Amino acid sequence: MGFLDQRQWMASLEQHGELRRIKAEVDWDREIGAVTRRVLEKKGPALLFENIKGYRDGRCTKLFASGLGARSRLALALGFPRDTPNRALVQHVMQKNREAIPHVLVDGGPVKEVIVKGAAIDQTEFPVPKWHYLEGGRYIHTFSSIVTKDPDTGVMNVGLYRGMIGKKNTTPFLLIKGGQHWGAHFVKWAARKQPMPVACVIGWDPIMSFLSGSPLPAGVCEWDTMGAYRGEPAQLVRCETVDLAVPAGAEIVIEGTIGDDPETYENEGPFGEFTGYVSDLPTPRPTMQISCITHRRDPIFCGSLEGTLPGSYSENSVMSSVQRAAIAWNILNGAGIPGVLDVFAPPITNGVNLRVQIKKHYQGQPKQIAAALWGNSAAQYRYKHVTVVEEDIDPADDEQVEWAFAHRVNAGEGGVVIFPGIFGSPIDPSTPMEDRDVAQLGTGLWNRMLIDATRSWKNPRRAEWGGERFPPTVRPAPDDEARVKARWAEYGLGDL
Ligand SMILES: Cc1cc2nc3c(=O)[nH]c(=O)nc-3n(C[C@H](O)[C@H](O)[C@H](O)COP(=O)(O)O)c2cc1C
Structure with a gap:
């Protein structure tokens, strides 16, 4: 079973010693971001800021961060x-990503305790941090789940997409038409000359952020995948001003529309992007016009550094x-590629680099792996560099991978294979700005690389090499190793 809501999740974290309450006054302007960074550096707990400068009273007084940090x-x-x-987590996620329990609509819930419309709407009533000193503004959507609807299928x-406070009732977003699913919806709504209805959900079961930040296949309703993870249907309520549905137990929901008229951008x-760089220049972008905010009494805002x-x-x-x-492994299985033993995404790369371990069945197999990954839309922003290793190399062990890279790769x-000019990322600082022009190209372009x-x-098999294609390694023969192990203390080396 999942968590009922964000409050139950926070209580569980606190019980496990994984949540710290910050009672000292902290400024939303840069200080919350700097505190959160230092806690991440110290591999510390999730944080609940309970005393935020200028937010001691009012609509919202608390901020929860780093829940999944x-x-x-x-x-x-x-x-x-x-x-x-x-x-074990990867294998669980591979399984659950393929299941669904349909959501149900309920009549009401805590998220409707307070309803704000019209001139009363003001996003700055929430303690939204300016996370980093060089950011263009206060980013209200860093861990929000953004709900849209395909106008053809309903x-x-x-999805999880970044958005910044514009005016008190507007939010410009980095909305990429090519690749991201709400971008595909946006193109369809624009073709109908209608603004796209949007609902931004802040704070619920952590599975919501986990799945909205994940590229499940187009047409899959993530509410239903969340049902599978939770073991019960997600209970949703209808929004007030748009035809969308959101969790009844959410903390805060912001409703509105985004149109494609550049005049409204x-x-x-x-x-401060996931790459670790402060990406982009200020750019006119599609902007949400907010029509309603609903929230629980004393809502707890949630954001992510x-x-x-x-x-x-x-x-x-x-x-x-x-x-x-998990998504990469499912793609490879779906493509019918044999012998995939493990898939590892080094956390420091957020999955931009990916390592696949195989039992090699044929010479062209690593190229097939790269082609399958790069041919899937889940490769938006990710899988830029794919490294394929064999069963004797642990893909999670940097030293083993470096050794294989040094001695098994003939560039x-x-x-080494480079696939130039394929879709990629608009926020990769190694890509020239002209190849990151989302307005012109739909998405950023990448030169992707496979390291086989x-x-x-x-290499032919050789009898002198025991019938293998590579020479033997310098490891001693097994019986020599056994003999040495047996006499180890006798050598005076027992303490080693
Ligand atoms: C914390 C976090 C922040 C993210 N921020 C953005 C973002 O600002 N813009 C974006 O396009 N994708 C962002 N992503 C990645 C998307 O959420 C991800 O590609 C997801 O698949 C989008 O949903 P979709 O596949 O339904 O379009 C973020 C992911 C996470 C986990």
């Missing part, structure tokens, strides 16, 4: 013990290390 907490959110290994999508960015740096993993990198590996003989660190089958 550690592997232990992600394990708890998925219903596992805190020390569950990565691989199926809802739930407002500047968005830069933002984005940006992974060596030594400080964001919530995104923790989630990506599990989810992006001029297909060991498997032993080449172009």
Whole structure:
């Protein structure tokens, strides 16, 4: 069973010693972001800021952050013990991503306790941080789940996309038409010359953020996948001003529409992105016009400090290390590729780099793996560099992977393959700005790379090498090793 709501999730974290309440006054302007960064560096707990400057009284006084900022907490959110290994979580997620329990509509719920419309709408009544000093504004949507609907099928999508406070009732978003599912919806609504209805959900079961930040296949309603993870249907209520549905137990819901008239665009960015860089320049972007805010009494705002740096993993990198590996593995299984033994997404890369371990069946298999991943829309923002290793190399062990890279890769003989100009990311600082022009290109362009660190089958098998294609390693013979182990103390080496 999942968590009833964000409050039950926070109570569970507190019970496990994974939540700290900050009672000292902290400024929403840069200080919350800097505190959160330092706690991430120290591999610390989730945080509940209870005394935010200028928000001691009023509509909303508290901010919850870093709920999924550690592997232990992600394990708890998925219903596992805190020390569950990565691989077990990946395999659970692979399974659950393919299941569904349809959501149900209920008549009301705590999220309707307060309803604000018209001139009373003011996003700055919520303690929205300016997370980083170089960001273009206060980012209200860093961990919100954004609900839209395909106007042709009526199926809802739930995605996680960044959005910044514009005016008190407007929110410009980084809305990418190519790749992201709400972008595909946006194109359809624009073709009908209608603004797209949108609902932004802040704070519920942590599974909501985990799944809205994950590229499930187009047409899948994430509310129903959440049902499968929770073991019971998500209970949703209808929005007040748009034809969408949101969890009855959510903390805060912001409703409105986004139109495609450039006259309505407002500047968005830069933002401290998952790459660890402050990406973008301020750019006019599609902007939500807010028509209603509903929330619980004394709502708890929720946000995430984005940006992974060596030594400080964001919530995104923790989630990506599990989810992006699971999605990739399902893609490879779906493509019928044999012999996939493990998939590892190094957390520091958020799944931009991916390692696949195989039992090699044929020479072209690593290229097939890269082609399958890059041909899937889940490769938006991710899987830029794919490394394939064999069964004797643990893909999670940097030293083993480096060794294979050094001695099994022949770059001029297909060991390194570059696929130029394919869809990619608009926020990758290594990509020139002109290749990141979302307005012109629909999405960013990438030159993707495969590193085939498997032993080449172009090498003939040799009798002198025990019938293998590569020479033996320098490891002693097993009987020599056994003899030495037996006499170890005798050598005077027993303490080693
Ligand atoms: C914490 C977090 C923040 C994210 N921020 C953005 C964002 O600002 N813009 C974006 O396009 N994708 C963002 N993503 C990635 C998308 O949520 C992800 O690609 C997801 O698949 C989108 O949903 P969709 O596949 O239904 O379109 C973020 C993911 C996480 C986990």
